[in-house]
Amino acid sequence: MHTPDKTWMNLARQHRDSQIYIQGVNSFLDFSERSGRTSNISCPCVKCGNRSYLDRDIVKSHLIVYGIRQSYTFWYCHGEKRSRSYEDCDNNELEGDNDEVEADNDELEDDNDELEGDNDEDSDNDVEDSNRGNDSEEPHEEAKAFFSLLNDSKEPLYQGSRISKSSTLLKLLHLKNAGQWTNTSFNMLLKLLKDEILPENSNLQDSYYECKKFIRDIGLSFENIDACKNNCMLFRKEHKDLQSCKICGLSRLKVDNSSGATIKKVNGKTIPNKVLRYFPLTQRLQRLYMCSKTAHLMRWHKDTRVDDDILRHPADSMTWKSFDENYKDFSLEPRNLRLGLANDGFQPFANGKTSYSIWPVILIPYNLPPTICMQSSNFILSMLIPGPDSPGDAIDIYLQPLIDELSELWKTGIKTFDASTSRHFTLRAALLWTINDFPAYANLSGWSTKGKLACPYCNKNTISMRLINGRKECYMCHRRFLSENHKFRKEKDLFDGTIEIRKAPELLSGKDILHQVQDLKEYLIPLATRGLLPNEVYEALVDLSKFFSMLCSKSIKKEDLEKLQIDITLTLCKLEKIFPPSFFDIMVHLSIHFPLEALLGGPVQYRWMYPIEQYMGILKTYVRNKKHPEASISEGYLVNESISLCSRYFEDLSVQISDQPETSLSIFSTIEELSTGTPYIYEDGDRERAHVYILKNCEEAEPFYKYEY
Template sequence: MAEEDMNADVHNMQSEESHWGQHYTHRIHSDNFYSLLKDAEVELYPGCKNFTKFSFAIYLFHIKCFNGWTNKSFNALLELLKLVLPEGNTLPRSYQEMKKMISALSLGYEKIHACPNDCILFWKENANEDKCTKCGASRWKESLNDGKNDSEDAFTKKKKKATKILRWFPLIPRLQRLFMSSKTASLMTWHEHERTKDGCQRHPADSQAWKELDSRYPQFSSDPRNVRLGLASDGFNPFKTMTIVHSAWPVILIPYNLPLWMCMKQSNFILSLLIPGPKGPGNNIDVYLQPLIEELQVLWEVGIETFDAATNQIFQLHAAVIWTINDFPAYANLSRWSTKGEYACPCCGYDANSKWLKHSRKHCYMGHRRWLKPNHRFRNDKLSFDGTQEFRNAPLPSSGIEVLRQVEDMNGSKDGPWKKKSIFFTLPYWKHLLLRHNLDVMHIEKKCM
């Protein structure tokens, strides 16, 4: 089934080539791309009906990545398959040859060196630095060549390896590719043209947060092709054994324009950043988010010329992250509100009702009856609770503008719940979003129920 879908997409793009090739090919490295389309038509071997040269390469490459095969073992497999398949087969002879063919998709990544203490990225004005400009830590790993004489400096420099490397998967070309197939391009407007609008909550487009963004920025919402994104991030151990303590942090974007049965499928997630371990970035995650935030600023303020295969037109594509999704500790890292201590609840804010337990040496959180109806019997029940009656109203969550004002009033102090101004506030629309951060239900539903 996947084979048929992939071939259908390639045929789709190939049939539309005459409509847009003369206008848009310079933006997608046309020579490599059209070579890829030709490979999608080439038989794996004469008479093969199940695979083409390209689809078989994709299947093998997929298996290699998911099972952690080494390049050496993969080359050995290709050599064997080359001998086993009928004469005249078009299977690549080596991993490098296959990788070169697949790279025509232009979905690679860029490596950006980072300070081992998560202070800065060695890019832009710091691209040529050998030490962190904040903490002085070396950019490079120590090697056996260190300390040799100056005559060997040129040779030694080639052997240097970065201590920490951020892998950045540029978002813009990945969003553009969503519109290169007429089938996918038409689905990117599903939320506007085909969604059932009966007041029920089925899709993020039914939410008040989505509608608030549309009403505040009518120019953005006027084109349903403009992409609304969710951002999710959390740490995971990339190794198969839990005896190794290692936490790598992927930053994943979810395109919500797609139908509800597609937008949350793993195949439609967009990996944007892979933050290296062995420790999580913690409150320094903003350092690693810089390349993504810069792209999001361009996508909001300027937009990117993109070809829409569904309409055979070029349009200016814009995009916006409408919220983040994370567990409670990561909530603190992304929002910069401390989720520990006296004011742990980001919704209650400074109105949190906490009590220090002397013997347990921790805070407990009271005042839950504030969310009950005014005439609820629990509000007057002293015996079953803490010996008090509760007549207060539930606290109102702070708006983005109020949060921004609170952060700007910090004057460099880190004593309160706010630790720093979040990098997301550099996005012009962030302070106007109704719901900026979501908690991942997977981590809290058991405790709530």
């Protein structure tokens, strides 16, 4: 039986009401009925994922409202038959590309309406008839060992069990994390299950040590690298056998201050002063390609992305395109990884008064589609820089292992098995930029973010003034960013008493400068100031609010960014008329450079600190031993990383890692606890405005914007 044309599946969300899309839906439903499915039909929409059998009319409405799952291009649930060439091909994956019905067990797909509801994330079909067949290759030895281990782990927990050995293990480890159990209590639970509850000869591990061996064997582990207490050096490579720092001479190990003797544990092992936990990157990147559920997504930016004047993803940015143009040998392979590096410190204890700061370094793979690119399950923890103090300018000492590994991935790459094509390729990686707040920017870049030349964009042409009594540096003179004939340039009485004739400073090429704004709440300013301030003040603040609202859009046109550049310049000039110089600190001044930054790097949500700070909140929950918070975080991260990896293979593994209730809307996932504040009496229309704000910013409401049922 002839299979209908499937090009309608690739139409973007805004075209679901088009005649072409609706005709495609009808032809799909007709095909299903001709195949013998005349009663209820399996619904392949993003929400149902072939798990519900519904009436034809309901399935049709679901496909129009939610869209069809983009990976479901082989309609095996609706009567399409496989070709002979596919049946004969050698599928080297462990867990089957055809488990589409079980998408809710996939960590990357547990939020279906986000993962595949937007056609900007169109993905290649897991069943790739054209790419497989005679061209498929045997996985290399390391990949074979990984697949073999996972295959062995699919054995039932005991004879007749409905759950596998590995799923049981990972679920127990997740409970250990969530409940903050000690290793001793976990061993007691394993002994109870093994000896008194489970049948004899069950496959459950005997101890926590055995559980950690499984995690290590699948390539998820970390290295302990001793560091100088004064952050002078790492004891690695040719310095791994040194017993004291070659810079300051301080002992590598903890010593008793009174006796001078080396302190040892009960088992006789020595204790280093500081330990860097480093999570090797290469194997973690290879794992992204060894499962077909993620491998095809890594080519999304090349195969599916719409290339127009709208910025939706870092792949649309000037930096990405310029990089591709300058390094064509790298860009010719779309599977090569583009990474972002995020870094910040956090206090790991519940007691906020405790002085302690841990600095995680997090990598973000930007090859993934927009809706899952910034999900915490896709973040890669690279290292934990130990406390109790911030590394400050010495952060480059701790980054050495990562820099070495990234250099190797950039220069030579690593042989990697691609499960979506059953072929090998040489995987390379490049670091596009760093993500951090402005104070941390100084540590990573070396540019001082304080004083007269605090603006890295204006550089040596930064204009500032020092308030003598306030002892504060202020940054004004934004009229120089206006066009040369703008009237504000001559209005000296309303500004600093001078006519502005200077031009805007020239931008320095080759500088990748990132800024963050976290204290300006764009939608709260108009609500909080209406009726309380003079009109000219209120209007200027509303303009500032609108600027950040537009800048933070999920997608934005390049021409709109050019307009925003003009708008923010005018807004800052208006503010200079109103506010004293003390208002214009460096964070206010930096806003004039944000439109260009968005043009260079793409939508701001891919490079701001909010998801990173939320992720640090997750890391904080792993701490169960306050004496060794870094060790607790490292082991907790490995457990959740293992769950994320294995859930892509095991159909019986479905664990809710996030503490966020499943019924909660996405817009409420970032709410922070507010202070008592000032009492406010609601006025007419406030409730409606709040309602509209939620509807416009809630991702779950997006499918209903254009449709009424």
